[in-house]
Amino acid sequence: MASEPAQTKEELKQEEELMRLDAEIARAKKYKEILEEENRALETVYTWKAPERLFKPKAREWYVTMAGASILVIVLGALTNNFGLIFAVIALTLFVYALNTIPPREVTHEITNKGVKTQGLLYLWGSIVSFWVLKREGEMFIHFDTIEKQEDLPKRLILLKGNGDLNFIVSYLVEHVDYLSSKEVSQGWFGKMILGEYQPLLPFLEGKHNVKTKDPKDTPQKKSTEENLPK
Numbered sequence: 001m002a003s004e005p006a007q008t009k010e011e012l013k014q015e016e017e018l019m020r021l022d023a024e025i026a027r028a029k030k031y032k033e034i035l036e037e038e039n040r041a042l043e044t045v046y047t048w049k050a051p052e053r054l055f056k057p058k059a060r061e062w063y064v065t066m067a068g069a070s071i072l073v074i075v076l077g078a079l080t081n082n083f084g085l086i087f088a089v090i091a092l093t094l095f096v097y098a099l100n101t102i103p104p105r106e107v108t109h110e111i112t113n114k115g116v117k118t119q120g121l122l123y124l125w126g127s128i129v130s131f132w133v134l135k136r137e138g139e140m141f142i143h144f145d146t147i148e149k150q151e152d153l154p155k156r157l158i159l160l161k162g163n164g165d166l167n168f169i170v171s172y173l174v175e176h177v178d179y180l181s182s183k184e185v186s187q188g189w190f191g192k193m194i195l196g197e198y199q200p201l202l203p204f205l206e207g208k209h210n211v212k213t214k215d216p217k218d219t220p221q222k223k224s225t226e227e228n229l230p231k
Contacts (some may be wrong), residue, residue: 044115047110
C-alpha cells in the first residue's frame with residue numbers, strides 16, 4: 001500500500017513530461033510553418049487598378065454653395081477677430097476644392113500568396129486582422145484593419161475596387177482573413193453616410209461552395225443557413 005502514492009506521483013510526473021514534450025513539438029511545428037512561409041517565394045495571384053481615392057466632379061452650384069458658406073464664416077471670423085478660424089476655413093476650402101478638381105492617380109493593387117501589396121507596401125496575412133466591403137456613391141471600397149505589432153491599435157487600409165473582379169478578390173481574401181459581419185462593423189446612419197453601406201459576404205461567394213474561409217462561420221453553406229433561419 002505504501003508504494004501506491006509513489007507510483008501515482010511517478011505517473012503524474014510522466015504525464016507532465018509528455019505534455020511538455022507535446023507542447024514543444026507543437027511549437028517546433030509552428031516555427032517550421034513560419035519559416036517555410038517566410039522562405040516561400042512571393043507570387044502574384046491577382047492585380048487590379050483603381051484610383052487612389054474616390055473622385056466625383058461636382059456641379060457648378062456645389063462650388064458656389066461652398067464658396068458662399070466659406071465667405072460667411074470668414075466674415076464672422078473677421079468680425080470677431082478670430083484669425084485662426086479664417087485661416088482654417090481658407091485652408092479647408094482650398095483642400096476640398098483640390099480634392100474635387102484634381103483627378104487622383106491610378107494605382108495598382110496586388111494580391112499575393114503572402115498578403116496584399118499596394119503602392120510598394122506588402123501587408124502580410126498575419127498583419128491583416130479583418131476586412132469588409134462598403135458601397136458609397138456607386139463605388140465599392142475594400143476596408144482592411146491591419147496591425148504591425150500585437151500591442152498596436154489597428155490601422156485602416158482602404159482600397160477601391162476600380163477595374164478589379166470584386167467577387168474573386170473577396171473570395172480569395174476570405175480564405176486568409178476574417179470578413180467582419182454587419183454587427184462587427186456596427187455602422188450607424190452617420191457612418192453609412194460618410195463611409196458607405198455595408199455589403200454582406202454571401203453574394204460575393206455565390207456559386208463558390210468550395211471556398212475554405214478562415215472563419216468557419218463565413219463558409220457559403222453556413223452563411224446561407226444562417227440567413228434562412230427565422231428571425
